[in-house]
Amino acid sequence: MLGARALNSANTFSLVAGHSVGEITAAALAGVISDIDAMKLVRARGIEMAKAAAVKPAGMAAVLGGDREVVLRAIADLGLVAANDNGAGQIVAAGDLDALAQLAPEGARVRALAVAGAFHTSYMEPAVAPLRALAASIEVHDAKCGVISNKDGTVIRDGREILDRIVAQISNPVRWDLCMTTLSENVSGALEVPPAGTLVGLLKRAVPIVETFALKAVADIALADEFAMRHNQEVSN
Structure with a gap:
């Protein structure tokens, strides 16, 4: 500012x-x-x-590259949320930690983010x-x-x-x-x-x-x- x-x-x-x-x-x-x-x-x-993040463990992971529709479908299939749709081949998934660990859309790279919770989702x-x-x-x-x-x-x-x-x-x-x-x-x-x-x-x-x-x-x-x-x-x- x-x-x-x-x-x-x-x-x-x-x-x-x-x-x-x-x-x-x-x-x-x-x-x-x-x-x-x-x-x-x-x-x-x-x-x-x-405070909201402390209620239930959750996290976020950046999904880089891959086909957009394939990535979004993989996120939804695991009960996760595309919390940040950043465009330019970058989508941040958020939700349950076990589900995030399973996230592996074809053709994309997944990088866990060091955050305290699943921001921009119902967890908040x-x-x-x-x-x-x-x-x-x-x-x-x-x-x-x-x-x-x-x-x-x-x-x-x-x-x-x-x-x-x-x-x-x-x-x-x-x-x-x-x-x-x-x-x-x-x-x-x-x-x-x-x-x-x-x-x-x-x-x-x-x-x-x-x-x-x-x-x-x-x-x-x-x-x-x-x-x-x-x-x-x-x-x-």
Whole structure:
């Protein structure tokens, strides 16, 4: 968030998006919630999801490559959930640990992730109500620019709907593949704020027509400003 705030205020963004907890940052950057309230949500989200993860052992595994339909079928056949559909040949399965150990879709590689639970699945349902109560107490505003939702890649501007979707996403899959499709249809450039690199990497592989920039350090701010300004000019022209 600090990285984005360091950019020249003359630069405007037509859309913002965040992956998983990054949706809270996106909401703050769009003016839906304050930076302070964003941090309150991030803190509470972490606490409540940790509590939910402690209820029943579960985990996640990245599935890399392979045919998409074959991978999704293998995940479903084991009673697992495609918790993160990241596009670019990357799907994260989540659920029962024994089922994850059996996951081996033909033509794909499976890598267990060092996480505490099955995030973005029904395992996280106990965390939803406390977060919903906190969200209800937060002042919201309609977005200054479109916010792309992890639920389905839809562009949302209504502040309360954005926050409601963020809360619900705790126990539902992240469709980052659909978010990237929305970006590809609406922007010529995408700038990722710190910690940067992962999302622009996915974007480069999935939709190479969108130019990307990863803002990783203070030394990159001037170049990031130039990148944003150039793409703003392309939109205005």
